[in-house]
Amino acid sequence: xxxxxxNGRLIDPKNGIDAKRDVLIEEGRIKRxxxxxxxxxxxxxxxxxxxxxxxxxxxxxxxxxxxxxxxxTIETGLRAAAKGGVTxxxxxxxxMPVADRRSDxxxxxxxxxxxxxxxxxxxxxxxxxxxxQELTEFGELRKGGAVALSDDGRPIVxxxxxxxxxxxxxxxxxxxLAHCQDEGLFCGGCMNEGLVSTRLGxxxxxxxxxxxxxxxxxxxxxxxxxxxxxxxxxxxxxxxLIREAKARGSKVxxxxxxxxxxxTDEAVLRYNTYAKMNPPLRTAEDVAAVKKAVADGxxxxxxxxxxxxAEGEKDxxxxxxxxxxxxLETSLALTLGLVREGVLTLTGLVRMMSQKxxxxxxxxxxxxxxxxxxxxxxxxxxxxxxYEKDKIVSKSKNxxxxxxxxxxxxxxxxxxxxxVLRNGELVKHG
Amino acid sequence: xxxxxxxxxxxxxxxxxxxxxxxxxxHEILEKNKGVEGLALIGIxxxxxxxARRLGELIRSISSMQVPLGLLDINLYxxxxxxxxxxxxxxxxxxxxxxxxxxxxxxxxxxxxxRTVRSALNALMDFGRPRRIxxxxxxxxxxxxxxxxxxxxxxxxxxxxxxxxxxxLTDPDGREEVVVSAGSHR
Amino acid sequence: xxxxxxxxxxxKKTAQWTRKDLLSLEELxxxxxxxxxxxxxSFKEVSAREVKKVPALRGKTIANLFFEPxxxxxxxxxxxxxxxxxxxxxxxxxxSSTSKGETLRDTAKNIExxxxxxxxxxHSSSGSAEYLARSIRAGVVNAGDGIHEHPTQxxxxxxxxxxxxxTLAGVRVCLVGDILHSRVARSNIWGLKKLGAHxxxxxxPTLIPPHIEKLGVEVCYDLNKxxxxxxxxxxxxxxxxxxxxxxxxxxxxxxxxxxxxxDQLRRAKPDVIVMHPGPINRGVELSSxxxxxxxxxxxxxxxxxVAVRMAVLYLTTLVER
Numbered sequence: 001x002x003x004x005x006x007n008g009r010l011i012d013p014k015n016g017i018d019a020k021r022d023v024l025i026e027e028g029r030i031k032r033x034x035x036x037x038x039x040x041x042x043x044x045x046x047x048x049x050x051x052x053x054x055x056x057x058x059x060x061x062x063x064x065x066x067x068x069x070x071x072x073t074i075e076t077g078l079r080a081a082a083k084g085g086v087t088x089x090x091x092x093x094x095x096m097p098v099a100d101r102r103s104d105x106x107x108x109x110x111x112x113x114x115x116x117x118x119x120x121x122x123x124x125x126x127x128x129x130x131x132x133q134e135l136t137e138f139g140e141l142r143k144g145g146a147v148a149l150s151d152d153g154r155p156i157v158x159x160x161x162x163x164x165x166x167x168x169x170x171x172x173x174x175x176x177l178a179h180c181q182d183e184g185l186f187c188g189g190c191m192n193e194g195l196v197s198t199r200l201g202x203x204x205x206x207x208x209x210x211x212x213x214x215x216x217x218x219x220x221x222x223x224x225x226x227x228x229x230x231x232x233x234x235x236x237x238x239x240x241l242i243r244e245a246k247a248r249g250s251k252v253x254x255x256x257x258x259x260x261x262x263x264t265d266e267a268v269l270r271y272n273t274y275a276k277m278n279p280p281l282r283t284a285e286d287v288a289a290v291k292k293a294v295a296d297g298x299x300x301x302x303x304x305x306x307x308x309x310a311e312g313e314k315d316x317x318x319x320x321x322x323x324x325x326x327x328l329e330t331s332l333a334l335t336l337g338l339v340r341e342g343v344l345t346l347t348g349l350v351r352m353m354s355q356k357x358x359x360x361x362x363x364x365x366x367x368x369x370x371x372x373x374x375x376x377x378x379x380x381x382x383x384x385x386x387y388e389k390d391k392i393v394s395k396s397k398n399x400x401x402x403x404x405x406x407x408x409x410x411x412x413x414x415x416x417x418x419x420v421l422r423n424g425e426l427v428k429h430g
Numbered sequence: 431x432x433x434x435x436x437x438x439x440x441x442x443x444x445x446x447x448x449x450x451x452x453x454x455x456x457h458e459i460l461e462k463n464k465g466v467e468g469l470a471l472i473g474i475x476x477x478x479x480x481x482a483r484r485l486g487e488l489i490r491s492i493s494s495m496q497v498p499l500g501l502l503d504i505n506l507y508x509x510x511x512x513x514x515x516x517x518x519x520x521x522x523x524x525x526x527x528x529x530x531x532x533x534x535x536x537x538x539x540x541x542x543x544x545r546t547v548r549s550a551l552n553a554l555m556d557f558g559r560p561r562r563i564x565x566x567x568x569x570x571x572x573x574x575x576x577x578x579x580x581x582x583x584x585x586x587x588x589x590x591x592x593x594x595x596x597x598x599l600t601d602p603d604g605r606e607e608v609v610v611s612a613g614s615h616r
Numbered sequence: 617x618x619x620x621x622x623x624x625x626x627x628k629k630t631a632q633w634t635r636k637d638l639l640s641l642e643e644l645x646x647x648x649x650x651x652x653x654x655x656x657x658s659f660k661e662v663s664a665r666e667v668k669k670v671p672a673l674r675g676k677t678i679a680n681l682f683f684e685p686x687x688x689x690x691x692x693x694x695x696x697x698x699x700x701x702x703x704x705x706x707x708x709x710x711x712s713s714t715s716k717g718e719t720l721r722d723t724a725k726n727i728e729x730x731x732x733x734x735x736x737x738x739h740s741s742s743g744s745a746e747y748l749a750r751s752i753r754a755g756v757v758n759a760g761d762g763i764h765e766h767p768t769q770x771x772x773x774x775x776x777x778x779x780x781x782x783t784l785a786g787v788r789v790c791l792v793g794d795i796l797h798s799r800v801a802r803s804n805i806w807g808l809k810k811l812g813a814h815x816x817x818x819x820x821p822t823l824i825p826p827h828i829e830k831l832g833v834e835v836c837y838d839l840n841k842x843x844x845x846x847x848x849x850x851x852x853x854x855x856x857x858x859x860x861x862x863x864x865x866x867x868x869x870x871x872x873x874x875x876x877x878x879d880q881l882r883r884a885k886p887d888v889i890v891m892h893p894g895p896i897n898r899g900v901e902l903s904s905x906x907x908x909x910x911x912x913x914x915x916x917x918x919x920x921x922v923a924v925r926m927a928v929l930y931l932t933t934l935v936e937r
Contacts, residue, residue: 195827199642201742201764201802204826271743315751317720317741319762503658506670506930517633517934520658556667 001042002026003417008047008378012054013351014367023052025374028417032370043419047378050411053350054366055087055118055375057357058328060152060177060231060255060303063089063120065111067096072308072395074108078117080306080328080394082420085410087375088119088365089306089328090357092152092177093130100125100136105144118415119375121147121361126165126176132156135165142172147361150177152231155213157183162217166226175227175253175360178217180238181279185209190319192265192280200271202318207286210279211237218245221252229360230254232305234279236289243298253360254293255301258327258334259400261290261343267400273314273321274400277307291343300356302349304331308396326394329387330401336381336408346381378412385409393426438612439596442587445606448568448599451584452481455566456488458582463533466495468561470529474538474550475503475521480599481568482537500525502536507549529558535582539597541567544578569608571595636734636755636935638928639745640765641806649807652927653775659930660923662699673702676933679727680706682738682759683720688894689759689769692918693736696925702933705732720744721751728752734933737761742799755932763797769893770803772924774811776917777848780889784811790842791815793852793874793901794823794863800852800893805831818842819852819874822863839874843884850891851876854901867900877903881911889913 003025010021010033022037023030032039063077072080074091081089091108093099099108105122112120124141128134130151138149149169156162156178165176186209191197193204214230218241221228233239233254242254259277264284267275275281293299307324314321335353338344344352354377358366365375387404389397413421420427443451463469466489473482479501486497503521505511511518536550547565554560566582571589585608589595592613600606633651641649662670678697682690690706697704707727720739727735734755737745742762749756760766774784781787789808795801795817808815809832816834817824829835836842843849854870864870876890890902890911898904907914 193826195830198825198827199802199831201762201799271746312719315721317739317747318743319741506658506662506672511672512675512934517931520655522658523661552671556669557665 001417002031002039003043003045003414003419004037004039004041005045005047005052005376005378006037008050008052010052010368011346011350012368013347013355015369018347021052023368023376025376025414025417028374030368030370030372030374033368045378045412047412049382050378050380051346052376052378054354054368055377055413055415056085056332056353057088057361057365058086058303058306058331059090059148059301059357059361060257061089061091061306061328062094062308062324063091063108064308065095066107071310074111074120075115075117076393076395077306077308077328078112078115078120079426080326080392082118082413082426083393083410084329085332085377085379085413085421086118086328087377087413087415088121088363090121090123090147090361092123092150093125094153098125098129099123100128100130102137102140102144105141105146109145116418117420118413121145121363123148123150123152123177125149126151126156127161130154132158132161135161135168138169138172138174142174146174147363148175148177148229150179150231152177152179155179155181155183159216159220163220163224166220166224166228170224170226173227173362175229177229177231179231180210180213180217182209182212185212189280190276191268192282194265194283196265196268200268202268205278205280207235207237207282210235211241214238214241218242218250218252222250225251228252232257232260232279232303233293233299234260234282234286234290236286239289239293239298243293243296246298253300253356254298255303256290256294256299257303257305258331259325261287261294261338262334263287263400268318271318272400273316273318274325274398274402276318276321276323277305277325278323291338291341294338294352295343300352301360302331302335302352303357304328306394308394309398310396311398314398324398326392326396326399329393330399330406332379332410333385333406333408334401339381340407374414374417376414377410379408379410381408383407383409383411439609440611441607441609443585443608448584448606448608451568452484453488455582455584456485456492459485459535459564459566460489460493462564462581466493466497468531468533470498470500470527470532470534472500472502472525472534472536472550472554474536474546475501476602477597477599478538480601481539485535485537485566498527500527502550502553504546504549504553507553509545509549523553525557529554529560532560534560534563535566536563537566539568540595541565541570541578541580541583542573542595544574544576547578548576568597569595633931634935636932636937637745637749638757638767638932639749640758641767641770641803641810642765644810646810649771649774649810652771652924652931653778655931656771656775656920656923656927659699659926660920662926663919663922668699669701670699671701672930673697673700673933676702676733677731678702678704678734678736678929678933679732680704680736681724681727682706682708684738684740684760686738686760689738692921693757693759693925693929695922696929699922700926700930702929720748724748724752728754734929753937755935755937757928757932760799763799763802765803765806766799767803768921768925768928769800770807771928772917772921773800773804773850773891773893774807775920775924776891776913777813777889779916779920780913781847784808784813786812786814787848788814788816788846789848789850790818790846791850791852792818792839792842792876793854794858795819795828795852796823796825796863797855797858798852804850805833809833816842816846820864820870823858839880840883843880846884846888848889848891849876849884851901853893853895854897856897871900875899875901875903876906878905878909881906881909891917893917
């Protein structure tokens, strides 16, 4: 089975390529990359006008299975990811029960294998039941397929537990993905603390609830030499700290999500629960700082924090609605917005959405070298479309971007040489 | 206030005739009630109030006696309140005397369907138990929908249902006349 | 008035009211606020009559839906509805299905299915009134949503100030106490600013909401200073449980720093009026001699509350759904 992608603009940051190239896929691998390939193939695809890049990796999603299958399942989540041009996702362990054992990793990976959609690389919990008290068995989780460790959704309050986790994870060369939140300052808040929270009478979460813990974790990363990755960074203050730490040589990496560079806390006005997430949407100043950090490399990764919630859950009083929005099907288009704004190059986009996540997770992906696994995304950066509720693949529809006119969309996706998206439509297998 | 040329208006009373008409009504009130004993005037907001005030002055100049005056806003008693598209503007209701046992002369500018007067009667019943209530209007244009008639009428003007009667008084309109226009039914 | 004259009435400009809901004073225009105040004057007269009842809302049904206990506000709305001849039903959270896990939307839908025209709601979540208004066809009058707004309280405060001072323009009003958690403060600020008053908020720094000065109010932490130049002191109720959130160390210290006493009033203008939305913690935010003294208009507020709520129910309930 051979597939030949012709005339596309190949962007492969790791190999320093941004040029028109043909790509030949054979036996699930990249067989050859060249100026003009004339090999005979079972399928020849004309990718002119499109970008061909290593498959996008979303290292921060919530697939809700097991436990919350009414919000999302591994199947619906992976389908949504494929639709969004993503070839690998890292589901966070805050399922029910919490994914804190090897068998939980194996269950998720097994489901993904059975479904033959895209790669699922699970994240194991740092502490048992994510309670922040006792470490999980990192070694067993690793053997079960965990690519990183996180208590995402909850901060690790005890600094000593965080210290030990960073230290112990060194043995397995795994990153700790930190959800930074000072519980005291968070104080049961439900949106950014500022003028808007004052107007709406909603309990605010100051930006410092994030940055105070970022500061602590930088120090713990320095102390331990462990690999620390900051999840969903939302505020200028955190970014200043991370920039400074990186300049000093700290081994930290950071991610942000498209909503943090597209929306401010004003999206919450009229008590819009689709604009409720944690960390919360912040101010215009923070949005500008996130863009700057994307541009200057302070932020390494763009992930979605895809957090599905059923309609009835978001249709509630603002303070009672759950945090989180879905993002798998919009992240590419929303990040392409930054490319059009001049914040990011296309190479930068591919680096942040594919190469860097692979490096942090120590997965041999994120590049299209000859011989590499053929996880490939093809997208049309100019395609206009409207994000409509009834076309969403994810089981949940909780997005503040509903109704937005977007530009740029994945058209074709291969995972290990197997086509899962063709002309923008999911390919049915079996 | 410029008159809309497209809609012809026909004057039926001018300023001096309005004054003469009111003077006549004042005399009739005194005659019918044999003086001012137990008599009070109630003007229906807004032009009825102006007319009641003027009748009060005329009665005083004729009889040298002061007749108490009350203001009544009937909007909260309208039978179509829950059906009208726009909220009627509420005005002051002020009846600074006990109406029990009094003879009240209810004053309004135009008597038409009778529904305003019905509302006013209901409102007055909430204030007490007057001995009797009489009705004085400047214009009676017919088309009654309720069994109501006026005790004192300035002028009867036969109209069609589509026509509109405008009563303009110095307060608040800046000039005095009664005109009939062809109407603006939508 | 001549029949059907409303069509031709020269003072038509004020007769515009199109909201089936009253959710906040932030969303109202100055003209809308003034329209409510003028309408409330008529209803104040009705409340002073021997027969305190007009048939304006005959045949309409109003539901009091109180998820937080509040005898005062509930009773005020109840009297308002009854004086307008509306039928009124009371739902309270205790004993109703809300304590059995029913969502707000379901509760409201159920009440609506009984063909209620207007729902008056008190709820602990900010924005719940707006949420409810979005979810159902019936009108919604916000009787206090979390720490967001309490529009009828704001209106009755403004009505009372205007009654005493003749105008709001240039009047100096100081809100004293827990501004952060006060829906009364927010409604007052929006309403007063729109009518041209000068507003100061005074309280412990921990109880002043962030960026409040961007709403055009002055912030002062020192009550002694704040009191001096004011025409109106509106004293907010301090919730005793705030002590636990580390907002202030003790009730004793709060009373010493922010309690209004007769001594404090000596610094104020002689004609200053003292207001309080009730219920008062006597000896904490307000001493008894001030609460019952000549500067106090606290009972006027209660009287005016009924008139203002009659105006609000009258205006909102008659808007076509």
